[in-house]
Amino acid sequence: MELYISKMTESYATEILSWSYAPPYDFYNNELSQEGLEELLNNQYLAVIDQYENLIGFYCIGQSAQVPKGNEFGVYERRMIDIGLGVRPDLMGKGFGSGIFRFILEKIHETTNLSTYRLTVAKFNKRAIRLYENFGFKVENEFYTERAEFITMISGN
Template structure:
């Protein structure tokens, strides 16, 4: 995948908010709203495009990458780069997650340790994260959804 990171803009934010995932991943569907657009434009979100400038996915960092309720469970201790990400629905489940997430992590120039939060039912994403060296750290429940944080320590070879 020939990818590059670009600044998030309104066009990309609207496209992402209109993405529609199939069950059970429809949990990640959003609603197009001004609040949603403002969230994507809060300077912690980045768009990922291919060599044709086509939107492939996005990632965010910091509090935007955390599930707010997880703070009550102590899931977000200091010392980690929190990363959240999403890939265009028509590209998921096709083996593109590994190069996509590898590219996103490389963007940080090995500043690990990283932390991701994933809904526990999303076994496909969790498998990918394990494959890339993440390990389960904590688990917490919000509503009827179980979330887990996964961490990846710094690579001593870098």
């Protein structure tokens, strides 16, 4: 599968907000709403597409990749690049994760000058945590919200 980056469009954003993940990943399901569309179209999100322009996933960097409640726990005080991402539900668990994540990291590295990256991931998401560990990310902090427990993982300096 060849991967490319595309500007987030309203069509891609609508598709992402309509994705339906099976439990326990249904935690990541969203509702199609104006607020959700505005968030995805805020210029911090990019679409990951294949050679046929099929939407494969998305990513964002910066504040959009953070869980706001984490600020109360001081988990975002260190300056680094926060990364958030999602993969189309039907591609999960089929061995595409490493290739997609490697591609996203390469694209971020090409466009930024910091070498320290941070991810925030729900603590129950063992599959994602294992993937990130395979790329050298290590758990840095834990915090909780009303909905879930989270960990931050960092890679780099």
